[in-house]
Amino acid sequence: MSESLYQEIILDHYKNPNGRGLREPFDAESHHTNPTCGDEITVRVTLDGSTVADVSYDGQGCSISQASASVLHELLTGSDVQQAFDVEAAFVELMQGRGEVEPDEDILGDGVAFAGVARYPARVKCALLSWMAFKDAAARAVAGGEAHR
Amino acid sequence: MSESLYQEIILDHYKNPNGRGLREPFDAESHHTNPTCGDEITVRVTLDGSTVADVSYDGQGCSISQASASVLHELLTGSDVQQAFDVEAAFVELMQGRGEVEPDEDILGDGVAFAGVARYPARVKCALLSWMAFKDAAARAVAGGEAHR
Amino acid sequence: MVHQMASPLDVDRVRKDFPILERRLAGDRPLAYLDSANTSQKPRPVLDTIAEHYERHNANVARAVHQLGEEATAAYEGARDKIAAFIGAPSRDEVVFAKNASEALNLVAHTLASGLAEDPWYRLGPGDEIVITEMEHHSNIVPWQLVAQRTGATLRWFGLTDDGRLDLSTIDDVINARTKVVSFVHQSNIVGTINPVSRLVERAHDVGALVVVDGSQAVPHMPVDVTEAGADLYVFTGHKMCGPTGIGVLWGRREVLDALPPFLGGGEMIETVAMEGSTFAPVPHKFEAGTPPIAQAVGLGAAVDYLSGLGMDKVHEHERNITAYALERLRDVDGVTIIGPDTSTDRGGTVSFTVDRVHPHDVGQLLDEDGVAVRVGHHCARPVCLRYGIPATTRASFYLYTTSAEIDALIDGIERVKRFFW
């Protein structure tokens, strides 16, 4: 049972998160909360031309929301901005697919481990929290950013 | 079936009401309505010492409410005030008895025909309308009245 | 007299779905239920859905990570999807569950009166006018009277013509630049009239007023598409459309629902709460404080499935046929006067009438002794009785399970009433 939601990969990211902590300099920051469960996350995006140079983050919440942020960091750091938005879109599609979307490991990497979460409507928001914050921050960074240097 | 509610006696009083019409002089008047069904009645009481010299009335409503007023007139006109209140109390008791009170014909006369009405909660108010108005008017007449002469 | 009537519905089969229609009344009378405008009967699939919900899926919604909670939430929100589809709502989020139509109408009236809307346009005050009609149900009169009293706004209304229609001859005066809200009934619950929604919507929107339509007697009986109707807010009630008691619906255009401030405060309608202040959830949850009528929404979803399965166009056509037959027969009864439109044009299956020299209470009571269940009184629309100078009416109202034999029983009953009282 539990394996469907809490894949080993998710637990690994939760226990040993990648790239956690807020770093400077950054181009834009976004803070998102999930009022029903109190989860919150802050995401900072640093660009280098059209490359996502860094995604740094900090927050509190359940394993799903925290592991998801770690996966996000791993997948998007170093990628092209447009490519990052494509990955983001693919992850959102997977999460909103009620378990009926087949994830593409080439695009989503460790993100495929969240496929099972899509079957738990109450947890989809947790998985998406950091991605929504990233989307926000990245869009603003692209649009000129606030350049906190 | 229908006999239980619409006793012949009730129909007779409905079709040929006794003492209908408002008369003068009178000592007190009371107007009662039943907002749910629009029934209304005006009752006037005239005393002569401690005797109810006349009960006159007018109104509109269903057969039960109109017949009940006719019976009231018949029973109470000419009786002693205290006795009238006793009859009124007996009638109220009968109506509120959910069909389980045995009416006393010596006291209630034609009023016993209303025994079946007590089993129809929606109609009890109709039967009581004129009696409530009488009680009101008589109490005020006894207390000095307004003497409309 | 047995009258065979063509119907697009297989009425015999439909009737088998409604257990209560087999009920024998006191004295072993069969039931002819002609009181569906008051509340409809409930088909087996609705009752089974409610029972199964409680027996297998019962939990609170939107709060739980456990399986029952997820099932209950899916059932409740699934009902919202069904109802949105049933009325052609552009978005499921525009469907708000209330306890009945009355609460839904009060929600609109109260939020406009509260003064809490951010946009001052949505705050009623002195100088503003509210327009209703003389044929409204009390639930679309009293809330506006109370609101006028609280805010200083003025209440105006359309009168009725002798044949039971809205008198719209003064429409350009009654709905004018001061009008903020126009609220009226789609189909009258007392005289059966179907009102010209588009004409009223057009004039109201010309002057920038908000249109509220009370569809309590329309949605159960005809296909209704809220966008086609053109109203800004549209209200109906579950128990009159094969659903359970305890559930009503407010549909509103997203923009309007967003602009209205919250009504009832409490659990579920919040975004975040601190002692110092709170913020509110987006619609529809903003208007759903506390534990909602969960099983009732689920039951209403099943009702909507049932009606859609038969086809609302067929339900409507069946009722038109029955109504035409009833009007035809009633017109022939000596001493009977129909209150409201006496032809089938623009009217639904609700027929009010009087019987000369017999009070409606007596008519209803004697009909009951024949097993014919009608409603008597002012039908929560007393101004209509005042308008026509009568204390009350007898009202027969029809639905998808009504047969011409039941109409015949009604007519026979009226003849007996006359024999008895005349």
Place this chain on the structure above:
Amino acid sequence: MVHQMASPLDVDRVRKDFPILERRLAGDRPLAYLDSANTSQKPRPVLDTIAEHYERHNANVARAVHQLGEEATAAYEGARDKIAAFIGAPSRDEVVFAKNASEALNLVAHTLASGLAEDPWYRLGPGDEIVITEMEHHSNIVPWQLVAQRTGATLRWFGLTDDGRLDLSTIDDVINARTKVVSFVHQSNIVGTINPVSRLVERAHDVGALVVVDGSQAVPHMPVDVTEAGADLYVFTGHKMCGPTGIGVLWGRREVLDALPPFLGGGEMIETVAMEGSTFAPVPHKFEAGTPPIAQAVGLGAAVDYLSGLGMDKVHEHERNITAYALERLRDVDGVTIIGPDTSTDRGGTVSFTVDRVHPHDVGQLLDEDGVAVRVGHHCARPVCLRYGIPATTRASFYLYTTSAEIDALIDGIERVKRFFW
């Protein structure tokens, strides 16, 4: 570990009355339902009563002279009698049906804020103070925040002590001559605390304030006599006490209910309606606009019969035993912290706790995989979480059907959670 616990109830038999307790969840897990503070399960007699009502007696109430209408009215008003008796109400007319506890609380708040009361004392305004507590359910916070915003009255509240009790050290300051309303929860839905009703009532009445008690978590679990409690208004909700969703109760002293102006306007709550103005029915109908939740009231009547049949004192004792056992076992679990009173004194069977280094969502999700249904989050009492500096809690809540084996399953589940996440 199997623990045999003495109980005044025959819990095995009680459980057989609740069909859902036999439900097998996904993966063929048995259900351990520890979420009764959220909503309770429903016993067979309640479900049967509702089904029978719809199948045999369904009609609208208070409006019909026909047999079904009389039966439905008798059933609905009979439910009022039962509920009045259950809470020791001096008069059946003091029992008002609402859709849930939230509506009942809003009714009180809205009518005090509307400015429509004849007696100016019942109109809140600037300078008036409303007192609540930091442990209220959002449904007893948000309505008063909105009312304060509308009327200019000031909202004040009692804080909490570290062990989950009301901090009444400042009672004479918080409740003072300016206080118009004191509204507080009888038993907390998040920390389980039972509050000292009499002490608060005494102080409130000393300064002439109105007392509203939210008994949503009390009436289901202990014998409650509203006159003994001494409140002026007392609120509870059907779905937490074996009844259906869609029904709540407001009890109020006659004098107070009479003084409050109407809330929702519409059918049933009127005396007489004309376009120019209306008058209102006496209580309880004054507050029951529109078709009431008829079948739901009837179902709640059956719930009250069911609970009375078992004896509320026995239900209460059973829960005390279960709670004592749960607290004892939870105290022994490494990494678990109980939020709120950790002894059985003055507390009910609702236990919130945290597990070190594991977010409540994860606790709840893993417990669900064992079939143990608990609630996680802020339980519509977010200020309590803020007060104790935690984002959320895991909450296990008990009822008459809860067994010690289910507590054992909870404890085993928590151990598994730790193995999984630590």
